[in-house]
Structures are given as C-alpha cells and as structure tokens.
Amino acid sequence: MDVKNNIGSQARPPLSTISIKGAGLKLAADIAGPENGQPVLFLHGGGQTRASWGRAVGAVAERGYRGVTLDLRGHGESEWDANGDYDLDHFAGDLAQVVTWLGRPPVLVGASLGGLTSLLAVGLLGLPAAGLVLVDVAPRLETVGSDKIGAFMRSAPNGFASLDEAADAVAAYLPHRPRPKDVSGLKKNLRERDGRLHWHWDPAFISNGRGPGSTMNRERLDRAAAALKVPALLIRGGLSEVVSPESVKEFLALAPHAEFVDVTGADHMVAGDANDAFNAAVLDFIGRNAPA
Numbered sequence: 001m002d003v004k005n006n007i008g009s010q011a012r013p014p015l016s017t018i019s020i021k022g023a024g025l026k027l028a029a030d031i032a033g034p035e036n037g038q039p040v041l042f043l044h045g046g047g048q049t050r051a052s053w054g055r056a057v058g059a060v061a062e063r064g065y066r067g068v069t070l071d072l073r074g075h076g077e078s079e080w081d082a083n084g085d086y087d088l089d090h091f092a093g094d095l096a097q098v099v100t101w102l103g104r105p106p107v108l109v110g111a112s113l114g115g116l117t118s119l120l121a122v123g124l125l126g127l128p129a130a131g132l133v134l135v136d137v138a139p140r141l142e143t144v145g146s147d148k149i150g151a152f153m154r155s156a157p158n159g160f161a162s163l164d165e166a167a168d169a170v171a172a173y174l175p176h177r178p179r180p181k182d183v184s185g186l187k188k189n190l191r192e193r194d195g196r197l198h199w200h201w202d203p204a205f206i207s208n209g210r211g212p213g214s215t216m217n218r219e220r221l222d223r224a225a226a227a228l229k230v231p232a233l234l235i236r237g238g239l240s241e242v243v244s245p246e247s248v249k250e251f252l253a254l255a256p257h258a259e260f261v262d263v264t265g266a267d268h269m270v271a272g273d274a275n276d277a278f279n280a281a282v283l284d285f286i287g288r289n290a291p292a
Contacts (some may be wrong), residue, residue, distance in 0.1 A: 015057065019068075019154030020101050029070045029098075033061030036120040038107035038130065038290050040161035040282075043114025043188035044068040045137075045269070046212065047153050047201055049076035049190055050110070054275035056282065063283060064292030068106070070098060070271045072114065084204030091117040096127055101262065107290050109282060111135035111271065112149075112242070113212055116221065123224025130290040132229040132283060136243050136268050138234060139221035145241030145268060148173075150283060153206050159196035166190060166197060176239065176267060225254040231289035235281055239265035259281035259285065 015030045029163035030050055040060045044052045048071035071078040073094055074086055081090070095117055099106060105128040110118035113216050115137035121127040152173045162164040164182045170186070171179040190197040232255055252258055261281045266273035285292075 010019070011121065020071060020098055022078075023090060024099050025037060025073050025078070025081065025094065026080040027070055027073065027094060027098065029068055030057060031066070031068045032057055033066045034064060035066065037064050037066035038063075038135065038292050039066045039068060039102045039103070039288075040290075041106040041108050042067070043095070043108065043110040043118060044069075044072065044147070044268065045112030045114055045135075046135055046205070047075070047199070048111070049189060049200060049267070051076075053271050053290075054278075056109075056275070056279050059279045059283060060286070063287070065286065067101075069100070072117075076200055080202040081204070084202065086205045086212060087204070088120055088216050090176070091212065092121040092125055092127075095121050095170045096125070098174060099127060099129075105130045107133065107286050109133040110137070111134065112137045112268065116212065116216060119224045119228075120181065122230060123227040124220065129230050131248060131286060133235060133285060134251075135235050135278075136237045136240050137246040138243050138269050139225050139254070140250050141242055141249040142244050142247065145243075148241065149268070150206065153199070153201075156199070157203070159198040160190070161189065161196065161251040163190070163197065172271075174267070177273070188238060222254060223266045225251055227282075228255045228258070233261065233281070233285045235257055235261045235263060235270055237268055237270045238262050238264040239267045239273075240270075242268045284287055 015032045018029050018031055020027045020029055047050050052069045053069050057069045060067040060186055074080050088238050103201045108118040108128045115134040118132055122129045167183040189200050191200055261273050263270050263277050271278045
C-alpha cells in the first residue's frame with residue numbers, strides 16, 4: 001500500500017491517498033477517519049472519479065467512521081485494464097479485493113455504476129457488507145437518462161483544446177448547474193495526450209462493447225435486489241431521468257425492507273447537486289444501521 005498526504009484538502013480529518021490492489025489492477029483511493037472506525041466505502045458512477053463525493057468522506061470521518069472513496073478501474077488515477085474489459089463482474093471483483101483489504105464489512109455507498117457493482121456483489125455474489133446505499137440507481141434504468149450519459153461520454157473523442165472548452169461541454173450537459181467562473185477544478189478530471197485534454201477515463205470503457213452493459217442485464221439485478229439481506233437505502237435525485245418513480249416502486253417491491261429518500265432539486269449526480277442533503281441522508285442511515 002502506497003500512502004501520501006493530501007496537504008491542503010478541505011476535508012476534515014485530512015485525507016490520505018492510497019493505492020489498493022484490485023483484481024489485477026492498482027486502484028487509487030482517498031481515506032480519512034480512525035483506522036478502527038466502521039468503514040464506509042464510496043463508489044462513483046461511470047465517467048466520474050472519487051472526487052465526485054464532495055464533502056461526504058470528510059463528513060463520515062468526522063463522525064468516527066473510516067471513510068474511503070475509490071477510483072474504479074479505468075477511471076481517475078486507477079489503472080486501465082490492458083484488454084479494455086470493463087464488464088460489471090470485473091468491477092465486482094475489484095470491490096471484493098478492496099473489502100478484503102479493509103478487513104471488515106463496510107457500508108457501501110454506490111452511485112450509478114458503483115451502485116450496480118455493489119448491488120451485484122452483495123446480492124448475488126455474497127460480498128459481506130454492513131449496509132448498502134444506492135445513489136440514483138436501481139435495476140430498472142430509464143433509457144432516456146442512460147442514453148444522455150452515454151452520449152456525453154462519447155461526445156469528445158478528440159478531447160478539448162482548453163479547460164474552457166471542456167467547461168462549456170459540461171455546462172451544456174448539466175444546464176441546471178451554474179457554469180463556474182474558475183474552471184481550474186476540471187484539471188483533476190482531464191488528462192493531456194498529444195497536446196489535447198481528454199477525460200480521465202479509458203476510452204475502451206464505452207467504445208468496445210465490453211463495458212458494464214455487456215453483463216448488466218435486468219434479470220441479474222432483479223435477483224440481486226430480491227436477495228438483499230443487509231440494511232439498504234435508495235437515494236434518488238428528484239430531477240433524475242435515470243431512476244424514475246416506477247424504478248423506485250419496483251426496487252422497493254423486490255427489497256421491501258429498503259428505505260427510500262428523494263432529494264428534491266438534484267439530478268442523477270445527487271452528491272454533486274445537493275451535497276448537504278445527500279450527506280444528511282447517508283449519515284442518518286449509517287448512524288442507525290452501522291454505528292461508528
């Protein structure tokens with residue numbers, strides 16, 4: 001395990017960046033909070049990074065939890081798969097290795113791809129967990145929202161000439177968010193190649209037919225939801241086009257013990273759109289089901 005301090009991080013307690021061995025790949029993560037605290041592991045969505053959780057890791061660490069935010073394979077600072085193979089089972093295999101490294105069952109907080117990975121691993125593959133929080137994801141995903149995400153991820157195959165150009169693309173994709181005047185924060189989501197700025201993810205993640213969709217069939221996810229035994233919470237963005245009220249109803253029918261929170265004014269990226277409301281929902285859930 002490689003560790004370095006992130007001096008200047010706004011999270012309290014301070015974050016450390018670590019390297020964890022997944023299923024054959026090195027995965028980057030940030031970690032904060034007491035070493036003996038109940039782990040809370042955050043898994044981002046497709047095309048995002050561990051930075052997408054805002055102040056969440058700091059918030060759980062301040063409550064005495066061991067907060068961990070992970071870059072999934074092919075994303076952020078984690079390694080890319082040499083064969084461009086990103087089916088859902090590989091993400092679940094990485095997750096199993098991380099949970100083994102943690103040494104005790106964590107509360108899993110997964111957005112979109114991270115949530116599907118967690119649902120599959122806990123519900124079907126028997127991964128031990130102290131709880132599961134699904135962030136704007138369910139077995140039923142609405143095509144209109146999923147297609148918009150895919151279109152955005154494919155929209156700049158040749159990258160960008162500048163940070164401002166990348167910021168314009170994000171502003172067009174997320175019209176409900178004001179475009180920031182200072183776009184320097186985008187640097188962490190971009191990589192320079194051949195004089196152009198490209199998004200941080202491996203292009204093979206969405207381009208070769210071996211991504212999560214290749215094994216993300218509805219029947220498997222329904223079975224995973226129906227098999228859930230751990231405390232579970234579904235958080236939906238009130239403006240989401242990915243998870244509809246019908247998606248929520250069907251999930252709660254499969255997992256009737258699960259709780260549900262609707263975050264008004266948030267879109268698919270709930271933690272980024274309404275971080276305070278998101279953190280409050282997570283802290284309430286883990287405080288009742290997996291005390292620090």
